[in-house]
Amino acid sequence: MKRKITLKQIAKExxxxxxxxxxxxxxxxxxxxDTKQKIQAFAKLxxxxxxxxxxxxxxxxxxxxxxxxxxIVHHFFSTxxxxxxxxxxxxxxxxxxxxxxxxxTKEIINMEMLAGGSIDGFILSISKETMLKQDxxxxxxxxxxxxxxxxxxxVVDEVDCDKVIVDDFKGAVKATEKLIVNKCKNIALIxxxxxxxxxxxxxxxxxxxLKSNNIEANPNLILKIDDTLDVxxxxxxxxxxxxxxxxxxxxxxxxxxVNELYAVTAMKVARKLGLxxxxxxxxxxxxxxxxxxxxxxxxxxxxQHGQKIGEQSANLLIDRLEAMDYDKPSYLANNEPKKDxxxxxxxxxxxxxxxxx
Amino acid sequence: MKRKITLKQIAKExxxxxxxxxxxxxxxxxxxxDTKQKIQAFAKLxxxxxxxxxxxxxxxxxxxxxxxxxxIVHHFFSTxxxxxxxxxxxxxxxxxxxxxxxxxTKEIINMEMLAGGSIDGFILSISKETMLKQDxxxxxxxxxxxxxxxxxxxVVDEVDCDKVIVDDFKGAVKATEKLIVNKCKNIALIxxxxxxxxxxxxxxxxxxxLKSNNIEANPNLILKIDDTLDVxxxxxxxxxxxxxxxxxxxxxxxxxxVNELYAVTAMKVARKLGLxxxxxxxxxxxxxxxxxxxxxxxxxxxxQHGQKIGEQSANLLIDRLEAMDYDKPSYLANNEPKKDxxxxxxxxxxxxxxxxx
DNA sequence: TTGTATGCGTTATCAG
DNA sequence: CTGATAACGCATACAA
Numbered sequence: 001m002k003r004k005i006t007l008k009q010i011a012k013e014x015x016x017x018x019x020x021x022x023x024x025x026x027x028x029x030x031x032x033x034d035t036k037q038k039i040q041a042f043a044k045l046x047x048x049x050x051x052x053x054x055x056x057x058x059x060x061x062x063x064x065x066x067x068x069x070x071x072i073v074h075h076f077f078s079t080x081x082x083x084x085x086x087x088x089x090x091x092x093x094x095x096x097x098x099x100x101x102x103x104x105t106k107e108i109i110n111m112e113m114l115a116g117g118s119i120d121g122f123i124l125s126i127s128k129e130t131m132l133k134q135d136x137x138x139x140x141x142x143x144x145x146x147x148x149x150x151x152x153x154x155v156v157d158e159v160d161c162d163k164v165i166v167d168d169f170k171g172a173v174k175a176t177e178k179l180i181v182n183k184c185k186n187i188a189l190i191x192x193x194x195x196x197x198x199x200x201x202x203x204x205x206x207x208x209x210l211k212s213n214n215i216e217a218n219p220n221l222i223l224k225i226d227d228t229l230d231v232x233x234x235x236x237x238x239x240x241x242x243x244x245x246x247x248x249x250x251x252x253x254x255x256x257x258v259n260e261l262y263a264v265t266a267m268k269v270a271r272k273l274g275l276x277x278x279x280x281x282x283x284x285x286x287x288x289x290x291x292x293x294x295x296x297x298x299x300x301x302x303x304q305h306g307q308k309i310g311e312q313s314a315n316l317l318i319d320r321l322e323a324m325d326y327d328k329p330s331y332l333a334n335n336e337p338k339k340d341x342x343x344x345x346x347x348x349x350x351x352x353x354x355x356x357x
Numbered sequence: 358m359k360r361k362i363t364l365k366q367i368a369k370e371x372x373x374x375x376x377x378x379x380x381x382x383x384x385x386x387x388x389x390x391d392t393k394q395k396i397q398a399f400a401k402l403x404x405x406x407x408x409x410x411x412x413x414x415x416x417x418x419x420x421x422x423x424x425x426x427x428x429i430v431h432h433f434f435s436t437x438x439x440x441x442x443x444x445x446x447x448x449x450x451x452x453x454x455x456x457x458x459x460x461x462t463k464e465i466i467n468m469e470m471l472a473g474g475s476i477d478g479f480i481l482s483i484s485k486e487t488m489l490k491q492d493x494x495x496x497x498x499x500x501x502x503x504x505x506x507x508x509x510x511x512v513v514d515e516v517d518c519d520k521v522i523v524d525d526f527k528g529a530v531k532a533t534e535k536l537i538v539n540k541c542k543n544i545a546l547i548x549x550x551x552x553x554x555x556x557x558x559x560x561x562x563x564x565x566x567l568k569s570n571n572i573e574a575n576p577n578l579i580l581k582i583d584d585t586l587d588v589x590x591x592x593x594x595x596x597x598x599x600x601x602x603x604x605x606x607x608x609x610x611x612x613x614x615v616n617e618l619y620a621v622t623a624m625k626v627a628r629k630l631g632l633x634x635x636x637x638x639x640x641x642x643x644x645x646x647x648x649x650x651x652x653x654x655x656x657x658x659x660x661q662h663g664q665k666i667g668e669q670s671a672n673l674l675i676d677r678l679e680a681m682d683y684d685k686p687s688y689l690a691n692n693e694p695k696k697d698x699x700x701x702x703x704x705x706x707x708x709x710x711x712x713x714x
Numbered sequence: 715t716t717g718t719a720t721g722c723g724t725t726a727t728c729a730g
Numbered sequence: 731c732t733g734a735t736a737a738c739g740c741a742t743a744c745a746a
Contacts, residue, residue, distance in 0.1 A: 003502075004502050004503065047502075049473045050473065051414075052474040052475050053413045053414050054474070057408075057414050062410065072442075073432065075430065075647075078435050079430055081429050082429055085455075089467075094453065094455070094475065097438075097442075097453070097454045098451070098452075099442050110446075116407065116408060117409040117411070118410070118421070145360075145404075235650075264651050268653065271653070289647075290432075290646075290647060291648065291651055293592075294618075294622070295652075296652070
């Protein structure tokens with residue numbers, strides 16, 4: 001096996017100095033055409049590639065972005081990653097992914113690991129456990145170390161950084177109003193516990209839509225799911241909860257669910273109870289994933305544009321990274337991060353399918 | 358903003374040498390308790406973290422694994438990543454993800470980028486375009502550079518490396534035989550073009566099952582989908598093709614599809630044509646993803662155990678990485694990679710749901 | 715017990 | 731035009 005070739009080896013082989021080789025390969029005009037040709041040919045022959053690690057050490061930049069998400073087996077998050085990856089690559093950055101698995105501890109461990117020189121900045125979405133604990137010191141510590149962060153989707157005011165969020169509130173309003181316009185009289189909501197910011201915002205949107213249409217909110221029509229339980233038999237538990245919910249509220253004729261799993265599961269349960277969709281009950285979900293598209297009937301959803309979120313996040317981060325460029329002459333450099341953090345709101349969009357009239 | 362603190366700065370601050378600090382922090386017994394205490398306290402106070410990059414350069418190891426997959430918005434691949442991530446983290450490795458987006462060129466670019474010092478080894482699944490071109494020089498070049506590769510799922514004999522594959526052939530046999538046992542008389546197959554190895558193997562399994570049960574294969578009952586087309590209106594095209602297929606073959610009473618999208622779409626089309634499942638037609642898919650679980654009726658599938666594939670791949674890679682450990686005294690070292698490459702076959706399993714009797 | 719020197723691969727600076 | 735040297739951050743063999 002040929003070990004990767006280095007400048008030093010080329011230099012020795014060709015009996016020149018390392019710096020000559022370095023310069024020749026960067027096509028410096030300091031070097032004679034002859035020598036350049038010789039060195040470049042040799043380098044090509046041996047398939048020379050500069051060692052990124054050495055460059056990172058020297059430049060104090062790794063040109064890679066750390067992504068930290070709660071879960072990868074999740075359509076929304078993979079869509080975001082794809083978006084990040086796309087612009088990152090286009091702008092010359094690599095992407096490294098860490099999974100918190102919704103755990104506070106794992107989030108911290110991953111973060112410290114990556115912050116230890118592997119990455120230039122983070123794009124992340126906060127884990128459920130962290131949101132519950134409301135302990136954000138690790139984010140602030142990272143920022144203090146000069147590593148910028150961009151948060152998306154699950155964000156929090158306590159951390160000063162750029163943020164990209166979905167307009168959860170407005171999306172929920174739109175969805176609920178669609179049901180109202182479609183003549184639903186008893187619109188139910190299936191949501192998560194309040195500590196998940198997106199769940200809370202969507203719930204608020206639902207309430208707001210009712211209110212501004214002079215419909216009194218009925219607490220009985222709101223089902224809050226505790227999804228901290230283990231995932232094993234999650235589905236069965238979910239189905240049972242929803243079944244109970246439907247049985248005790250037989251008048252429900254419209255349903256807004258804060259994610260597509262809840263929506264699809266609800267449709268399944270409804271069908272089991274002999275209801276047909278959208279005739280007896282109209283359903284709208286949040287998150288436009290595979291499930292929505294291929295469910296029966298296909299699900300009307302509020303699309304979050306995950307890929308766009310990823311792209312915008314990456315742009316925000318890289319912009320900031322390049323703004324604190326250390327390469328500039330010091331009188332031009334701007335090492336202090338800007339304090340004006342940006343909060344981008346990505347508009348949602350209702351994708352109409354068969355589950356609404 | 359506090360810049361990350363280094364050994365050098367601590368040394369200066371405490372008026373000792375860099376090596377003293379280094380030793381003190383690794384709790385070397387060469388250093389007096391007094392000095393150690395002082396230095397450790399100071400380091401803790403300033404939240405010292407060693408710079409991975411410097412360590413990588415020194416150790417010629419990055420302790421990170423490069424994953425290269427065709428697509429991330431794909432349940433199977435994210436499951437595999439989760440598996441890889443899990444064992445990688447447990448064994449002290451990080452994970453970095455590159456997306457080829459099914460493109461030959463992007464696969465190469467990503468590969469070269471990561472191979473340039475960022476990673477110790479690759480775990481990858483080959484892009485469609487690469488399989489089509491049958492050009493695998495970049496894999497071999499990487500291996501020649503001393504960077505081991507583990508391939509999973511879409512693998513190829515032309516590259517000498519460890520491989521982890523699903524038993525596609527046997528899985529397809531099992532699925533087809535299940536349909537036969539369930540008394541289907543005209544079993545159809547929806548598959549991909551032959552250059553995708555997994556599609557080919559599954560097709561072979563289907564044929565084998567028919568043959569060993571003395572059923573003559575009918576070429577008309579095999580639908581090959583060309584999925585190189587752009588994804589935009591992919592679904593509609595797919596639906597139309599399947600609809601035609603069903604119309605010209607009205608006797609089909611059993612269907613095996615090589616992925617869950619084809620299976621779910623076929624069920625949708627079947628329903629549209631007035632067929633009920635599983636009464637009129639039984640359906641089995643491959644790949645146990647979200648769609649299968651939540652489809653209506655839920656889909657019987659051949660599960661690939663993606664997470665297990667990921668875990669095994671990571672173990673294979675790390676084992677090999679540690680086998681070529683450079684830290685050992687040279688008379689013990691084993692720098693030449695072992696030539697006996699392992700091909701692990703992960704057994705499939707049929708998950709029975711509502712789409713079969 | 716502590717410090718000095720060296721090297722990992724690269725580039726920039728300055729001297730020849 | 732070419733080469734020697736320092737520096738990035740760290741660990742370690744060796745010297746004091």
